[in-house]
Amino acid sequence: MAEIERYDVSEEWAHSGIIKAGDYCFLSYCVGNIGGTVEEQINGAFDNMEARLAMVGLTLESVVQMDCLFRDVWNIPVMEKVIKERFKGKYPVRKSIQTEFAHVGGRDGLQFQADAVAYCG
Numbered sequence: 001m002a003e004i005e006r007y008d009v010s011e012e013w014a015h016s017g018i019i020k021a022g023d024y025c026f027l028s029y030c031v032g033n034i035g036g037t038v039e040e041q042i043n044g045a046f047d048n049m050e051a052r053l054a055m056v057g058l059t060l061e062s063v064v065q066m067d068c069l070f071r072d073v074w075n076i077p078v079m080e081k082v083i084k085e086r087f088k089g090k091y092p093v094r095k096s097i098q099t100e101f102a103h104v105g106g107r108d109g110l111q112f113q114a115d116a117v118a119y120c121g
Contacts, residue, residue, distance in 0.1 A: 023121030073098035
């Protein structure tokens with residue numbers, strides 16, 4: 001059986017930011033620029049995703065699937081604009097979900113989070 005490697009581990013949250021298992025890497029809780037505009041937060045989340053992928057020698061173009069969580073799902077067009085700018089035409093499959101985040105800052109805090117699967121084989 002292939003080894004499972006965990007990166008960006010937080011003991012405080014009991015959380016791994018990226019796990020490499022076989023030919024795939026799993027990323028969760030990619031966030032950034034919390035408190036900024038939705039576009040700033042989406043870019044921040046992809047910055048965070050990009051930094052985690054770099055830990056295992058990958059880029060955003062390696063992402064094959066994303067779950068995108070929004071406080072307001074009507075901000076999907078903002079995310080699509082950012083994806084077009086950042087993923088260089090290598091778009092992952094994705095779904096978008098609206099949720100109430102349990103996060104510091106309430107409604108003025110976290111607006112966007114992305115979880116992803118990347119191919120690393």
